[in-house]
Amino acid sequence: MTLNSGRPELIDSHCHLNYDFNGKTVADLVREAGEVGVGTMVAISVDFDTHPEVVAISEKFPNIFHTVGLHPHEGARWKAGDEETIRRAVKHPKCRGIGELGLDYFYTLSPKAEQMHALREQLELALETELPVVVHSRDAEDDLFPELEKYAKRVKSGNEVGVIHCFTGTQAFGKKCIDLGFYISFSGILTFKNAADLRECAKAFPLDKILVETDSPFLAPIPFRGKKGEPSMVLQTAEKLAEVRGITLAEVAQATTRNSRKLFRLPG
Numbered sequence: 001m002t003l004n005s006g007r008p009e010l011i012d013s014h015c016h017l018n019y020d021f022n023g024k025t026v027a028d029l030v031r032e033a034g035e036v037g038v039g040t041m042v043a044i045s046v047d048f049d050t051h052p053e054v055v056a057i058s059e060k061f062p063n064i065f066h067t068v069g070l071h072p073h074e075g076a077r078w079k080a081g082d083e084e085t086i087r088r089a090v091k092h093p094k095c096r097g098i099g100e101l102g103l104d105y106f107y108t109l110s111p112k113a114e115q116m117h118a119l120r121e122q123l124e125l126a127l128e129t130e131l132p133v134v135v136h137s138r139d140a141e142d143d144l145f146p147e148l149e150k151y152a153k154r155v156k157s158g159n160e161v162g163v164i165h166c167f168t169g170t171q172a173f174g175k176k177c178i179d180l181g182f183y184i185s186f187s188g189i190l191t192f193k194n195a196a197d198l199r200e201c202a203k204a205f206p207l208d209k210i211l212v213e214t215d216s217p218f219l220a221p222i223p224f225r226g227k228k229g230e231p232s233m234v235l236q237t238a239e240k241l242a243e244v245r246g247i248t249l250a251e252v253a254q255a256t257t258r259n260s261r262k263l264f265r266l267p268g
Contacts, residue, residue: 007037008253099134133162188221
């Protein structure tokens with residue numbers, strides 16, 4: 001990948017590169033991301049059937065790393081033996097986390113009890129493998145926080161806890177998660193007109209606990225609403241974060257890149 005050296009380096013800490021991008025290849029996405037300064041991407045798994053696709057992308061591109069896990073939408077699919085699937089998957093040298101895991105009570109595509117079971121199983125595996133977790137949280141803070149608290153208190157000293165990805169929660173929830181050691185990741189939602197409360201969170205949370213992401217191909221930021229999200233668009237989220245905090249893009253890039261590298265043990 002050729003990185004535009006005239007721009008601050010950014011990391012897209014959460015993207016789904018094995019999805020459809022209207023004919024664009026991953027090579028296209030990586031090239032276009034590099035042109036705006038996005039030097040590294042973390043490709044997130046959401047189920048075990050498509051995990052090999054994510055791994056193949058990670059293996060092909062030196063600046064792409066990956067995770068392994070089961071999204072709460074798929075919680076009902078958790079079965080005996082999935083623990084071993086994860087144990088094998090984390091042995092890959094580019095696997096950097098467990099997830100996307102969590103709870104989603106907005107859609108409830110899997111029953112709450114089954115989401116909770118899959119969450120607990122994966123949190124235990126994160127403790128066992130000493131990898132950080134990538135957490136999905138939607139309309140489930142009251143049930144999710146106690147699980148995250150129990151997990152975080154058992155994380156080995158010196159290890160990273162994880163990240164609340166695509167944060168859209170309450171400021172109180174975010175602050176409590178930060179106190180546990182979690183990072184908070186902001187997506188293109190930060191640029192949306194109706195996201196004033198989220199921008200207040202972005203202003204209030206400590207910069208050394210913030211990441212930026214695209215959640216590609218979802219949540220394209222302004223001015224790309226209605227299009228597929230792409231890793232290059234993490235630039236617009238970083239620009240909005242800089243605006244909200246009253247600092248430069250270079251300062252945001254330096255901090256969020258450093259934070260992503262620390263969390264996911266990325267080179268650089």
